Amino acid sequence: MQFGVFTVGDVTVDPTNGREPTEAERIKAMVAIALKAEEVGLDVFATGEHHNPPFVPSSPTTMLGYIAARTERLLLSTATTLITTNDPVKIAEDYAMLQHLADGRVDLMMGRGNTGPVYPWFGQDIRNGIPLAIENYDLLRRLWREDVVDWQGKFRTPLQSFTSTPRPLDDVPPFVWHGSIRSPEIAEQAAYYGDGFFANHIFWPAEHTRRMVGLYRQRFEHYGHGTADQAIVGLGGQVFMRRNSQDAVREFRPYFDNAPVYGHGPSLEEFTAQTPLTVGSPQQVIDRTLGFRDYVGDYQRQLFLLDHAGLPLKTVLEQLDLLGEEVVPVLRKEFDSLRPAHVPLAPTHASLRAAAQRAPQTGGTSTGDLAGAGAEIER
Incomplete structure (x- = not known):
């Protein structure tokens, strides 16, 4: 199982001292x-993509390319890549280039984005969010899997005899996760293609996540990619830890109470009871995270959000020490011991390349298949 962190890249005032970091910081x-x-x-570091204040990660490939040059093992991902407001041609080229630079240590998570004003900045309308996600991803898959593409759709100009460059490393496109908080259409899309489904899992109750992941698993099996328990699932999560749980609650409370996303709403105690947010000791984080398996089944990737709400870098790095030294080794051992042999591990470039070498090349998805996917999603 893969463990990692994801960041949304917010620039938020530290409520304990009133200091706001600069964008550079x-x-x-x-x-x-x-x-x-x-x-x-x-195992994984993932960055969000935002084009509006107070967020800074407007160019994920720039950041991930820089990180790739300074790391050797870390898998680099996004959380998310905006499939609705980015041109699929540019996504195809940018992430293939990053694949080559990072020696295959790349995958990405597709998402729609839910900030209304961003859509018109890129010539789109948020009311077309789902159709854009469907059409743009269909094109992206073809660009990565067909050397020459002729294409015509609703939301961008046609392509004639177009070749995306560079081609994916080893002719193996990056693995794609489809990220969603609340859209069953995106779970359906992930299932149709046999891609991964990443349930954001940081704001909603367990029952909501159970239903979303259950739908994806059911449709994954329906489309013939394997049994429902072999579907590729990832989860988000939020934690704040100190060795003593009372210290964790005391220290995190002012950040929670003033956070732009959930501050000035439910209390910290109410939010931790109703969502996966865990504030406490490393053992409490271990116990809570192991409990996710009870309602989503065996899954392949767990990402934690640590660096939000104005928390200073020093504190976040301390969280990472606890996560790496005390939490993840236990989680890795426990999850691996529980995973049945027929349930796959998270895909990597090496595993996808080996699978491609074993399987005959079938080319891109046909127009008829795409129409069928659209009909299934619309239903």
Whole structure:
């Protein structure tokens, strides 16, 4: 099982001292977090993509390319890549280039984005979010799997005899996760293609996540990619730790109470009871995280959000030490011991390349298949 961290890259005032980091400081902090993640033995670092204040990660491939040059083992991902407002041609080229630079240590998570004003900045309409996600991803898959593409759709100009360059490393496209908080259409899309489904899992109750992952698993099996328990699932999560749980609650409370996303709403106690947010000791984080398996089944990737709400970099790095030294080794052992042999591990470039060498090449998805996927999703 893969463990890692993801960041949304928010620039938020520290409520304990009133200090707001500069954009440069925040960007450098994200890099430091990625380097620390590799140092403490985590598997994945993922960055969000945002084009509006108070967020800084507007160019994930720039950041991940820089981190790739400074790491050796860390898998680099996104959380998310905006499939709705980015041109699929540019996504195809940018992430293939990153694949080559990082020697295959790349995958990405597709998402729609839920910030209305961003859509018109890129010539789109948020009301077309789902159709854009469907059409753009269909094109992206073809660009990575067909050397020459002729294509026509609704939301961008046609392509004639177009070749995306560079081609994916070893002719193996990056593995794709489809990230969603609340959209069953995205779970359906992930299932149709046999891709991964990443349930954000940081704001909603366990029952909601159970239903979303259950739908994806059911449809994954329906489309013939394997049994439902072989579907590729990832989860987000939020934690704040101190060795003593009372210290964790006391220290984190002002950050929670003033956070731009959930501050000034439910109490910390209410939020931790109703969502996967865990504030306490390393053992409490271990116990809570192991409990995720009870309602989503065996899954392949667990990412934690640590660096939000104005927490200073020093504190985040301390969280990473606890995660790498005390939490993840236990989680890795426990999850691995529980995973049945027929349930796959998370895909990597090496495993995808080996699978491609074993299987005959079938080319891109047909127009008829795409229409069928659209019909299934619309239903």
